[in-house]
Amino acid sequence: MSALSLGLLLIAAGLAGWWMLRRSQLSRLAIGLRLLIVALLLGALANPVRPGSVPPPALVLLVDQSLSLPAEARAAQWAEARAAAERLRPFRPVQLVAFGADAALAINDQVPAINADGSDLAGALQLAGGLLPDGGEVVLVSDGAPTTPVAGATAGLPARQIVVNTVAVTSAISDVRLESLQVPTALRQGERFSADLVVWSSLAGPARLELSGDGAPLAGRSVDLRPGRNVFSFQSQAGTRGFHEFSATISAPADLQAANNTLAAWTVVGLPPRVLVVEHAPDSAAALRDALENAGLVTEAIRPAALPARLSQLGAYDSIILQDVQAAQLSLDQQLALREFVRSLGHGLVALGGSNSYSLGAYAQTPLEEVLPISMEPPPRRERPNVTLLLIVDRSASMLGVPGEDKFSLAKAAAMASTESLGKDDTIGVLAFDTSNDWAVEFTTIGTGLQLGEIQSRIADIQAGGGTNIYDALDVGLTALDRQTGRVRHAVLLTDGRSGGNQSYEALVAPLRAKGITLSTIAIGEDADIPLLQSLARLGAGRYHFAAAPEELPRLTLQETEIAREDPVAEGDFQANLAAPHPAIRGLDVGAMPAFSGYVAVTPKPDAEQLLRAPEGDVLLATWQYGLGRATAWTSDAGERWTATWTRWAGWGPLMAQIVAATYPDPADSPLRLQTSVEGDRAEIILDAVDDDGAPIDLASVGLRVVAADGAEQILRATQFAPGRYRADAALPAAGAYQVLAALERNGARLEARGGLVRPYSPEWAALPDPALLSQIAGATGGRSGALADLTAPPAVEPLRPALAWWPFLVGAALLLWLVEVAAQRGWLRRWIR
Numbered sequence: 150m151s152a153l154s155l156g157l158l159l160i161a162a163g164l165a166g167w168w169m170l171r172r173s174q175l176s177r178l179a180i181g182l183r184l185l186i187v188a189l190l191l192g193a194l195a196n197p198v199r200p201g202s203v204p205p206p207a208l209v210l211l212v213d214q215s216l217s218l219p220a221e222a223r224a225a226q227w228a229e230a231r232a233a234a235e236r237l238r239p240f241r242p243v244q245l246v247a248f249g250a251d252a253a254l255a256i257n258d259q260v261p262a263i264n265a266d267g268s269d270l271a272g273a274l275q276l277a278g279g280l281l282p283d284g285g286e287v288v289l290v291s292d293g294a295p296t297t298p299v300a301g302a303t304a305g306l307p308a309r310q311i312v313v314n315t316v317a318v319t320s321a322i323s324d325v326r327l328e329s330l331q332v333p334t335a336l337r338q339g340e341r342f343s344a345d346l347v348v349w350s351s352l353a354g355p356a357r358l359e360l361s362g363d364g365a366p367l368a369g370r371s372v373d374l375r376p377g378r379n380v381f382s383f384q385s386q387a388g389t390r391g392f393h394e395f396s397a398t399i400s401a402p403a404d405l406q407a408a409n410n411t412l413a414a415w416t417v418v419g420l421p422p423r424v425l426v427v428e429h430a431p432d433s434a435a436a437l438r439d440a441l442e443n444a445g446l447v448t449e450a451i452r453p454a455a456l457p458a459r460l461s462q463l464g465a466y467d468s469i470i471l472q473d474v475q476a477a478q479l480s481l482d483q484q485l486a487l488r489e490f491v492r493s494l495g496h497g498l499v500a501l502g503g504s505n506s507y508s509l510g511a512y513a514q515t516p517l518e519e520v521l522p523i524s525m526e527p528p529p530r531r532e533r534p535n536v537t538l539l540l541i542v543d544r545s546a547s548m549l550g551v552p553g554e555d556k557f558s559l560a561k562a563a564a565m566a567s568t569e570s571l572g573k574d575d576t577i578g579v580l581a582f583d584t585s586n587d588w589a590v591e592f593t594t595i596g597t598g599l600q601l602g603e604i605q606s607r608i609a610d611i612q613a614g615g616g617t618n619i620y621d622a623l624d625v626g627l628t629a630l631d632r633q634t635g636r637v638r639h640a641v642l643l644t645d646g647r648s649g650g651n652q653s654y655e656a657l658v659a660p661l662r663a664k665g666i667t668l669s670t671i672a673i674g675e676d677a678d679i680p681l682l683q684s685l686a687r688l689g690a691g692r693y694h695f696a697a698a699p700e701e702l703p704r705l706t707l708q709e710t711e712i713a714r715e716d717p718v719a720e721g722d723f724q725a726n727l728a729a730p731h732p733a734i735r736g737l738d739v740g741a742m743p744a745f746s747g748y749v750a751v752t753p754k755p756d757a758e759q760l761l762r763a764p765e766g767d768v769l770l771a772t773w774q775y776g777l778g779r780a781t782a783w784t785s786d787a788g789e790r791w792t793a794t795w796t797r798w799a800g801w802g803p804l805m806a807q808i809v810a811a812t813y814p815d816p817a818d819s820p821l822r823l824q825t826s827v828e829g830d831r832a833e834i835i836l837d838a839v840d841d842d843g844a845p846i847d848l849a850s851v852g853l854r855v856v857a858a859d860g861a862e863q864i865l866r867a868t869q870f871a872p873g874r875y876r877a878d879a880a881l882p883a884a885g886a887y888q889v890l891a892a893l894e895r896n897g898a899r900l901e902a903r904g905g906l907v908r909p910y911s912p913e914w915a916a917l918p919d920p921a922l923l924s925q926i927a928g929a930t931g932g933r934s935g936a937l938a939d940l941t942a943p944p945a946v947e948p949l950r951p952a953l954a955w956w957p958f959l960v961g962a963a964l965l966l967w968l969v970e971v972a973a974q975r976g977w978l979r980r981w982i983r
Contacts, residue, residue: 582617
């Protein structure tokens with residue numbers, strides 16, 4: 150009642166009393182009592198209140214009761230929080246909340262029923278904020294090991310004047326746990342693979358690792374753990390076709406938490422892989438093939454000319470290896486077929502380096518460069534070395550023909566064109582030979598020796614002669630080249646003939662090769678001694694070219710000149726550096742690898758994954774996804790000039806087999822593609838169905854079987870939710886690996902898919918305490934971190950005084966006066982007074 154209304158009523162009561170005194174026959178005592186009763190009742194209606202003391206902001210104590218804390222630690226924290234609440238309640242409102250995977254308000258300060266298998270810090274803070282509509286304070290007591298995202302957990306709290314203080318709970322429990330078990334999800338029968346394990350330990354000490362497959366022991370190992378993360382690998386071999394389940398277990402004497410000691414994984418094993426090796430020369434890949442087959446791969450070898458150009462024939466292979474093959478050795482149709490083999494069929498391609506590959510093999514601007522994860526330009530260098538080039542030109546009578554179109558004229562034109570591609574300060578020499586040798590151009594530096602026009606004039610003046618003596622020409626020319634200085638010294642031999650005699654070309658060329666001199670050969674026509682020229686190129690670590698027609702001579706000679714000028718070869722002994730982890734090099738101990746002695750310097754494409762690098766940063770091993778398939782580039786060779794010592798390393802075959810295997814198509818891949826995601830004890834299974842033309846398959850009947858490791862299975866029906874997309878949910882009653890079998894039927898056609906999923910142990914057993922996270926939460930709301938006793942100390946003020954309402958007293962007084970008034974009316978009061 151408002152003060153104005155009360156005042157008017159009092160005035161009215163006063164007027165009524167005045168009128169009663171003048172007109173009523175009641176005694177003055179009775180009238181006075183009645184007026185006083187009315188005044189008391191009117192006062193009660195006004196509800197007068199004695200104000201209480203103003204309480205400080207309300208407080209919510211959020212106490213972590215998740216399983217990541219030992220039972221005794223949880224009980225101790227709750228007892229301490231309850232004691233703090235009792236201390237503070239005389240001074241401020243306090244509520245207790247327990248949280249784990251969910252959160253609940255405590256009734257009578259007893260621990261509420263919650264799901265302790267998780268730590269949802271964000272959800273707990275949201276509940277606390279809801280309990281403080283007028284602002285207040287939260288004290289979060291936790292080990293800071295959330296199992297759900299915490300981003301945005303404190304959003305909006307400062308604006309609502311809610312401060313969060315934090316108490317970091319530490320646990321001294323000794324724990325050893327398996328953090329991950331990685332096994333390739335797709336393997337081929339007989340393929341060797343690595344099962345990689347990450348173990349986290351809170352202490353140092355011995356432990357025992359066991360790996361099993363389909364319930365049977367596969368391998369075991371005693372290990373010494375360091376505090377923190379430890380990485381271990383088991384090597385194994387894929388068994389029969391189908392789904393296989395793996396399980397890893399760790400045991401340690403000091404481990405007090407067994408719930409996180411086991412993890413599962415799965416794989417689908419397909420038919421044995423078929424690998425085609427395209428070798429640049431007969432048996433040039435023999436050592437590589439032996440190593441691959443010792444590692445469990447089945448390989449076939451062909452020469453470049455025999456490579457099929459039809460995808461239907463290439464599709465029989467899982468991966469193709471190009472072993473130091475020149476681009477010119479493959480036709481355009483063959484190169485396009487290789488590109489589509491990867492891009493459209495989803496199969497693999499591995500290119501190996503050497504003297505005939507990459508920029509040395511003219512891959513630039515070809516389909517081979519397009520499909521590989523590297524471009525052919527060498528990485529930028531601080532300084533390009535000067536080049537010393539020797540051209541040894543056959544001038545025998547067999548080179549003659551129609552003037553201007555004969556081999557001899559075109560060979561001289563090729564030599565003159567090569568001089569124009571050299572730069573200032575490069576050196577060139579031209580030796581013409583038949584059965585004798587004459588220097589058309591003795592070694593001269595362009596720009597400071599003979600002028601370019603004079604050099605070309607001397608080449609044009611070379612006259613044809615008689616027979617052919619290749620050995621003497623090489624002896625004279627290479628000996629003179631050896632006397633030249635400079636890092637890049639390269640010779641090119643052009644001939645169409647054969648040379649008699651039994652001289653040892655290896656004894657002539659090999660010593661010069663050791664000094665850094667390289668030799669390439671160009672065979673002109675079918676009459677040339679092709680085996681000899683191929684052998685010379687191999688001995689000289691150069692390239693062999695075959696010019697079927699004389700008009701190809703200028704292009705091939707110019708190509709050799711440009712290669713020498715760019716100098717893409719980097720040589721010298723060095724150890725590789727690991728650039729990034731990848732299934733292609735899983736389990737690789739870089740420190741155990743033999744040294745490289747050279748590679749072809751190339752530039753990785755922007756989307757390439759660089760796996761191994763040289764100390765200078767140049768890429769040694771790169772891979773990428775190209776269309777549906779995968780292509781990989783190894784820039785050194787394979788057991789030849791730069792990796793000759795690798796053939797004696799026990800890990801060579803397994804490493805190369807693993808690099809090739811990483812390019813295989815998924816054996817479980819089909820037009821019905823299966824994806825899974827796991828959250829808690831539920832799994833979502835998504836299936837994408839397309840026909841042969843890539844169009845989505847709609848309105849189909851899709852059934853699934855989800856089979857646990859113990860054989861228990863669920864039969865599910867998937868429902869369509871988007872074009873060609875179907876979804877089903879499965880229950881995962883226990884941790885472990887589950888096989889998923891899917892079948893789609895529509896209009897009599899049937900598609901099948903096979904895959905798997907893993908329910909790991911609860912994330913509560915994997916989260917690591919993070920005190921810094923608690924400090925960040927406190928700082929974001931203007932709070933502080935400390936001990937619970939310090940953050941919940943009683944304030945230095947009097948205990949809370951509640952507000953007091955006066956109306957009960959006024960009503961009681963009015964009742965007493967009413968009894969007195971009744972007594973006065975009946976005369977009892979007078980008799981009592983007498």
